[in-house]
Amino acid sequence: MTLLAVDWLLIIEKLVLIAIIVFASLGIALYTTFAERKVAAVLQDRPGPNRAGPFGLLQPFADGLKLIMKEEIIPTSSNKALFVLGPGLAMTAALMTCSVIPWSSHIEIFDRKIDLQIADINIGILYIFGVVSMGVYGMMIGGWASNNKFSLMAALRGASQAISYELAMGLSLIAVLMLSGSLSLKTIVDGQMAAGSYWNIVYQPLGFIIFFVCALAECNRTPFDLPEAENELNFGYHQEYSSMKLGFYLFSEYINMIMSSAVMASLYFGGFDVPFLDESTLAPNIAALIGVAALLIKIAIFIFVFMWIRWTVPRFRYDQLMNLGWKTMIPLALFNMLVTGALILLKAGV
């Protein structure tokens, strides 16, 4: 029997890793919704959710239970198969990003070295781009299948916004790639961790700002939450959705936030690197745990900034959004790319 002659231990190891990361992402996303409400409350000077459990800590479970218990409505005039497919696609695309993010270095269990990264492929960044461009389909298919004008308008807006900002995002990334000389996220993080080198943010402040703005737009966060502009579009592309299907759409937004924070931390802020600490002097398992904690703290800071912006800045108008994307972000990213390239050549002495 030579069918599937593979290293079963490796498969099991990866499956366990995938399960842990997916469930951890879902758990963190659950509490991100709670954090969102608490941050909003603090910024608006009110207590926020505080009824369910101590300090309202059980609130996300109450919300989840409520969503599951609601009646599942599929509009009669909708395209049923695609209507159900939409939220699933949105969720899958959101979760797929986590496979190339290096969560930490490696741990050693029973003499077996386990990398805390699901797949270290040599095109990691491009993989993330591929998944991001797939994320548009969840929104578009859901909006179209609802057979509702507002949903369709919102879906078209969301998709065109995502495509416009993907370009500037890609251009700002090229500068990082020129610095690190690799598309693998693991190599990029290792390059920032190496002794005597700084985090990429030191070399790429402008690139980071462009990337961050584009990440806001890709996650449909305020001030770029045009697909959910209530005053023009009622509720947005998920207007006809109810119950857990709506929950999937709302939830995938939070998972997108976590994943884009993780990507930003890895690209610009050293990933699982702890500043001023030489990890190689520690036992590998302890170093790995510290690395995971460092990455999670960086992610939490980014998520807080996302929320801070949401409750501070008002929404853009649609033409302002497009002008910003095409006439400001893309030229700036091109300029950043040229300057970075020129400086690298100068330093190399060509």
Added chain:
Amino acid sequence: MSITQFLFYFLTVLALFSAVMVVVSKNPVHSVLWLIAVFFAISGHYILLNAQFLAIVNLIVYAGAIMVLFLFVIMLMNLNASTEPQKNNWLKLAGVIAGGCFLMVLVSLVKQANELNNIAVTMGTGEIGLIKNLGKALFNDFVVPFEISSVLFLSAMVGAVVIGKKA
């Protein structure tokens, strides 16, 4: 059967089935979605050939960008099964014959080509598809064609902007 063969047959069946579904679907939106499935299957084949860059670029450009534009057009024109014009049977027959002839030309081309004779496909081992080698080939051996094609894209972009400004 090794895992590579298993994946090869799986992806092939997926690609052919989806391609047939693209043609037979009544609803244009369904056709576009099946076409996306075809692109995924073909990207899977590229990965089996160790051409990772090609695979992911195929997904980003075709499945990610071009198909979204297709969906835009179909959704904005509100095409659906009931508004699809019904061609008469003679036209359908002519289409089948023309498509069949084209298939025959392609198959005979592949069969006749000297480059493809006596060459077995090397699965998952080739190095040429990796981004490093591809970049070196593009920027050393094929610099001029590469730059000319990028100028071509630029001019197409400028042309689109000019037309858009006029309207």
